[in-house]
Amino acid sequence: MQPKFIFSNIIGTFVFSEQFTIFDKILFRNIEEYKNKGKAEVILKNKYKNLKDPEKKELMRMLSVFNSKEFFPDFHRKSIELTKERIKLSVKDDLLVIQAIDSIEENNKVVNLLTRRLREWYSHYNPEFSRYVSDNEKFIELLMGKKDKKTEESMGADLSRENMEPIIDLIKQIDSQYKLRGRQEQYLEKLMKKNCPNLTAVAGVTIGAKLIEHANSLKHLAELPASVIQLLGAEKALFRHMKTGAKSPKYGILHEHPLISQAKKSEHGKTARALADKIAIAARIDYFKGKFIGDQLRKELEIKLKK
């Protein structure tokens, strides 16, 4: 029996004979040694000359050896260990960006739901004031500051202190929900500026985060062509266009961008296209940890659109 093949897996580095039996081996004690498997291979290659890497067909025969009682438990344990470590390391900042932007959007839903209820409840007491302030956040702010004077002619009922308490309780809850959203927005801004400064400079915090969320990761966003980025978030309209021949959408998430909302209606398409171009560049620079040229990208974009 001659040593012929060399092969490493998570358990160790093995030298196989021509008959596919194990001729020699160096076992790894932990994942660290597996990561430095090159060392073991060098040792064995020096010990036995002319070792070959196995071809696919040869490899298949060698692998069956590990399906034995001797190796399998170790193999199983170490695989899981390795998987766990990889999962651990897979939590990158863009996952946190996605959590934060999703949470902010849900917070918006929550404050709207709670404020709608509050308005109905509160209007038994002071309907005129509720109708007077239509902005929800402003409404809560004024209530918190006790600036909701009831007029003499109010149609509202005189609620007892006992019946006012739950209303005030709800006001406070909504106020704290607004404050939470504020803190989450600050956190998201920090995260975005740190991880994707270029994207943030060109697209803005919220739109940038939504793009990452739609693309599932910064990596995937960086791989997308500008034309896809332009339409991210407009999938429904796009499929409608493809199926029924309705007008094709000009933009998805990007429609909230100030450059688009400030542009003339006839320039919307052109603006969205130029914006998506720069966003694609910015996302790639950020993914590959390039330098910050966000301000420059933004300026180029503004000049281009002025023409």
Add this chain to the structure above:
Amino acid sequence: MQPKFIFSNIIGTFVFSEQFTIFDKILFRNIEEYKNKGKAEVILKNKYKNLKDPEKKELMRMLSVFNSKEFFPDFHRKSIELTKERIKLSVKDDLLVIQAIDSIEENNKVVNLLTRRLREWYSHYNPEFSRYVSDNEKFIELLMGKKDKKTEESMGADLSRENMEPIIDLIKQIDSQYKLRGRQEQYLEKLMKKNCPNLTAVAGVTIGAKLIEHANSLKHLAELPASVIQLLGAEKALFRHMKTGAKSPKYGILHEHPLISQAKKSEHGKTARALADKIAIAARIDYFKGKFIGDQLRKELEIKLKK
């Protein structure tokens, strides 16, 4: 010209001649005097003998007098004043019951929405713990008590303090949302026991409040026959039954009642019918402010169902 008719409206009490012109009048200075219009009528009836209340045809001719510059502005102003007062008084406790139960149900939605987000976010840090505790309220309670030890082999990432903060922030928000719901439930219970003690004794706080909410008021609930109460909240299934001949529903809101959930499946229909009977009685007693016999009703029901 002889005085012939007497007629009161919100402006005053008037004596009309046979030719339908105003012969004499006592004007009201405010709503209070209108409410005591009987006094003015007595004075005028003593002054002129044999005054008649007008017939419908006569009344029509008299009313046109008030469509003049002299009376209309006052008429308009006082009508609005009266309407406002009536609206004010229409805010009864059952309206507050409806607000409270609706708010509690929305709170449930909110905590579920926020906890779902939290679980996803938190599981980047400690996925094993999140999966270990499936009850949402318990989950938040343990997190608040910092009982979420991370195991050595956890797959979760090691998040920096900065990235943990927004997660902890969200935990606290959900906790305060749960506490708000608790206080609202206490408030609702107080309200129900005060306003509809019999209904509460038979149906329980939540189901009683939901019945009032579905019927729009305690008054309307008291007017409903037991068979309708039995199916309140099962409108969809009922219409499906009527349209397609699918099985008729046995209960709507009542299905959460412990007497039904504890009964054998074959007894569900009978139990719901008996329960709805007693609820109808209880609601009527409560609406007409009768004595408390809730415990007795409940006992009768239990005896009946044991047979």
